[in-house]
Amino acid sequence: MQRLWKVRQDLVGRRVASSGSIAAKGRAALSGFCEQAGVSRLPAAPISLNSGGEMRFMSDPDRGATSARNHFLGPLGDAARFAAWAYTPFQRLAAPELYGLLATRAFTTNGLYLNLGYWKAARTIDEACAALALLVAEAARMGPDDDVVDVGFGFADQDLLWVERFAPRHITGLNVTPVQVRLARHRVRRRGLADRITLIEGSATAMPLPDACCDIVTAVECAFHFHTRADFIAEAFRVLRPGGRLVLADVIRAAPEPEGWRRRMQDFSWRQFAQKFAVPAANADQRTPYTAKLRAGGFETVDVTPIGEHVFPGWHRALGEDEALFARLPLAGRLPYRLLLNLDARTVYGAFDYVLATARKPTQERMPNGAI
Numbered sequence: 001m002q003r004l005w006k007v008r009q010d011l012v013g014r015r016v017a018s019s020g021s022i023a024a025k026g027r028a029a030l031s032g033f034c035e036q037a038g039v040s041r042l043p044a045a046p047i048s049l050n051s052g053g054e055m056r057f058m059s060d061p062d063r064g065a066t067s068a069r070n071h072f073l074g075p076l077g078d079a080a081r082f083a084a085w086a087y088t089p090f091q092r093l094a095a096p097e098l099y100g101l102l103a104t105r106a107f108t109t110n111g112l113y114l115n116l117g118y119w120k121a122a123r124t125i126d127e128a129c130a131a132l133a134l135l136v137a138e139a140a141r142m143g144p145d146d147d148v149v150d151v152g153f154g155f156a157d158q159d160l161l162w163v164e165r166f167a168p169r170h171i172t173g174l175n176v177t178p179v180q181v182r183l184a185r186h187r188v189r190r191r192g193l194a195d196r197i198t199l200i201e202g203s204a205t206a207m208p209l210p211d212a213c214c215d216i217v218t219a220v221e222c223a224f225h226f227h228t229r230a231d232f233i234a235e236a237f238r239v240l241r242p243g244g245r246l247v248l249a250d251v252i253r254a255a256p257e258p259e260g261w262r263r264r265m266q267d268f269s270w271r272q273f274a275q276k277f278a279v280p281a282a283n284a285d286q287r288t289p290y291t292a293k294l295r296a297g298g299f300e301t302v303d304v305t306p307i308g309e310h311v312f313p314g315w316h317r318a319l320g321e322d323e324a325l326f327a328r329l330p331l332a333g334r335l336p337y338r339l340l341l342n343l344d345a346r347t348v349y350g351a352f353d354y355v356l357a358t359a360r361k362p363t364q365e366r367m368p369n370g371a372i
C-alpha cells in the first residue's frame with residue numbers, strides 16, 4: 001500500500017499528518033466487519049491522523065469522526081470491544097467508552113441526537129428528539145437573559161437548537177465523551193456560534209465551573225449515567241445563581257409491579273439497562289426518592305412529572321415502522337429488538353419511568369435548620 005503523507009488542517013484546526021490513500025479493498029473489508037459488529041460505519045476516505053495518532057475521517061464533517069484509534073487495526077479493536085460489550089454478560093463500560101464506541105451512530109437522520117424523543121405531537125424521530133430538547137428548554141423558561149450550563153450534550157444538537165429558538169446569552173456544555181466534544185465543537189464553529197456556545201470536556205459531577213455562574217442547568221436524557229445523580233444535583237446547586245432553575249429529562253425506575261412475571265421482567269430489564277448503559281446502582285431511584293434527592297440537594301418548588309407515555313410507546317412504534325431508524329441501532333441491539341417488537345411498549349419498557357424534573361435554587365440562603 002502506497003502512503004503519501006502530507007500535512008493538513010484537521011477538523012479542529014490543528015496541524016495533522018494525514019494519509020493520502022488507503023487501499024480501497026482493505027477499507028471495504030474493515031467497513032463490513034465494523035458494521036457487522038455494530039461499530040459506526042467507516043466513512044469514505046480521506047482518513048487523517050491527528051497529532052495524537054488518532055484516526056479521523058475527513059469526508060463528512062457532521063458524521064465523520066469516529067472512535068477508531070492509533071493505527072490501521074484501531075477499528076478492528078473497537079469492533080472486538082463492541083462485540084465483547086454487547087455479548088458478554090458481565091462486560092461493563094463507563095459512559096465515555098460506551099459513547100466512544102457508539103461513535104456517530106446517532107438516532108436522527110439530519111442531526112446527531114441520542115435521545116428517545118418526545119412523541120406527543122412528533123411523527124418522526126428527528127421531530128421527536130428535537131421536541132424533547134424543546135420541552136426541557138420551555139420547562140426552564142429559557143430566554144435571552146440566561147446563562148445555561150448543559151450537561152451531557154451529546155453532539156450539541158440541543159444547544160444549536162436552543163440558541164436558534166430561545167437565544168440564551170450563553171451556553172456552556174459539559175460532556176465526558178471526547179469524540180463527541182470534538183465533533184460538537186466543530187459543528188458549533190461551522191454554524192458560526194463559537195461565541196455563544198462553549199463546549200468543555202468535563203463531568204457533570206465535578207464541573208470545572210465557578211460557583212453561581214449560571215441561571216439554568218439542563219440534563220437531557222443523561223443524568224442516569226452520572227456517578228452519582230446526587231453528586232450532580234449538588235454540583236448543579238453550586239453553579240446555579242440564587243433563583244436558578246434545574247431541568248432534567250431523565251430515566252428512572254418504575255414502581256414495582258405486583259409479584260409475577262411483569263415484576264421479574266422489570267428486574268431483568270433494569271439490570272440489563274444498568275449494566276450495559278453505565279448506570280450506577282445509586283441511580284436506581286423511583287419517583288419519590290428522586291424527588292426527595294432534589295429537595296435534599298437544597299432545591300425548592302421541585303416537580304417531577306412522568307412523561308413516559310409520550311416517550312416509550314412512540315419510540316417503540318417508530319422502531320417498528322421506520323426501517324432507517326431501526327438500521328441505525330447497533331447490530332447487537334437489532335437482533336434482540338426484532339423479537340421485542342412483538343411485545344407492547346408497556347411490557348418492553350415496564351422497568352422504566354421517564355420524567356421531566358424541574359427545581360429551583362432558593363433566592364435566599366437558608367440556614368441548616370431551613371430558616372432564611
Ligand SMILES: C[S@@+](CC[C@H](N)C(=O)[O-])C[C@H]1O[C@@H](n2cnc3c(N)ncnc32)[C@H](O)[C@@H]1O
Binds near residue numbers: 113154155176203226
Ligand atoms: C443518551 S446521551 C444524550 C445526549 C444528548 N443529550 C441528546 O439528547 O442527544 C447521554 C450523554 O451523556 C454524556 N455523559 C455521560 N456521563 C456524563 C457525565 N458524568 N458528565 C457529562 N456528560 C456525561 C454522554 O457522553 C452522552 O453525551
